[in-house]
Amino acid sequence: MKRRMIAAIAAAVWAASVLCGCGSGEAPPAETPEAEESAEPEASGSKEAEASASAEKTITLNVFAAASMTETLEKIGTMYAEEAPEVELVFNFDSSGTLKTQIQEGADCDVFISAAQKQMNQLDLAADPQANEEGLDFVLEGSRINLLENKVVQAVPDGNPAGIERFADLGTDRLKLLALGNEDVPVGQYSTEILTALGLLERLEADGKITYGSNVKEVTTQVSEASADAGIIYATDAFSAGLTVVDEAGEDLCRPVIYPAAVLKTSEEQAAAQAFLDYLRTDACMEVFGEVGFSAAQ
Numbered sequence: 555m556k557r558r559m560i561a562a563i564a565a566a567v568w569a570a571s572v573l574c575g576c577g578s579g580e581a582p583p584a585e586t587p588e589a590e591e592s593a594e595p596e597a598s599g600s601k602e603a604e605a606s607a608s609a610e611k612t613i614t615l616n617v618f619a620a621a622s623m624t625e626t627l628e629k630i631g632t633m634y635a636e637e638a639p640e641v642e643l644v645f646n647f648d649s650s651g652t653l654k655t656q657i658q659e660g661a662d663c664d665v666f667i668s669a670a671q672k673q674m675n676q677l678d679l680a681a682d683p684q685a686n687e688e689g690l691d692f693v694l695e696g697s698r699i700n701l702l703e704n705k706v707v708q709a710v711p712d713g714n715p716a717g718i719e720r721f722a723d724l725g726t727d728r729l730k731l732l733a734l735g736n737e738d739v740p741v742g743q744y745s746t747e748i749l750t751a752l753g754l755l756e757r758l759e760a761d762g763k764i765t766y767g768s769n770v771k772e773v774t775t776q777v778s779e780a781s782a783d784a785g786i787i788y789a790t791d792a793f794s795a796g797l798t799v800v801d802e803a804g805e806d807l808c809r810p811v812i813y814p815a816a817v818l819k820t821s822e823e824q825a826a827a828q829a830f831l832d833y834l835r836t837d838a839c840m841e842v843f844g845e846v847g848f849s850a851a852q
Contacts, residue, residue, distance in 0.1 A: 733785035
């Protein structure tokens with residue numbers, strides 16, 4: 555009888571100790587399924603918010619620029635990545651005439667930089683109607699600027715095998731082949747002005763002494779590879795290609811080479827496009843342009 559009583563008392567003491575332990579807070583209760591479910595949406599929502607914020611930080615700007623700006627703008631693009639990390643610059647380099655046509659046909663472009671006024675005028679409703687015969691309206695009002703000035707030069711291959719020293723030599727027997735830009739690209743139009751002023755264009759064409767490139771880079775390559783005895787290109791391209799310049803056209807031979815730039819009305823990122831255009835006029839950018847022979851347009 556005593557043993558039964560002792561056993562019963564021991565069992566009661568053990569049960570009481572278990573109950574006290576549960577109530578003392580020593581062992582925290584397991585998290586309920588409801589708590590787990592309530593936490594999951596919060597974590598998921600946080601990830602979605604982070605992804606959304608990251609997406610909002612990225613702005614893509616499509617910059618259409620004359621081929622002669624390739625080296626300088628690529629360098630400036632690297633600089634701008636530090637200045638505005640939320641902006642991704644996508645460059646499209648080609649002849650100004652080709653770029654103008656692409657814009658007219660609906661290409662996604664935010665900033666246009668031409669190597670001549672002609673192609674910009676053709677897209678600007680505010681330009682002289684004779685320059686914009688189609689009445690195209692792509693240039694954002696108030697954004698157009700004259701950004702840079704370049705020079706048109708006569709360049710020759712390494713060693714100058716033909717011994718051509720000035721523009722006037724293009725009319726001599728020293729010249730076998732001259733590289734020019736097509737008449738629909740600015741460098742070709744400047745070249746036509748020079749050769750017309752010298753009275754050489756028709757004779758060179760009749761003698762088959764002209765080879766054409768679709769943009770200034772193609773003309774530069776022909777000279778670099780000595781496929782032509784000389785070429786008429788921009789001073790900046792001659793510098794970048796390491797070519798020898800033997801003559802430079804003054805205003806008596808061709809009009810000043812001005813590069814206009816503008817934000818386009820069709821841009822969906824006009825504020826960001828204007829900010830980049832403003833950045834191109836800073837001292838840091840002008841220093842990069844100046845390294846290859848550009849100068850700030852007056």
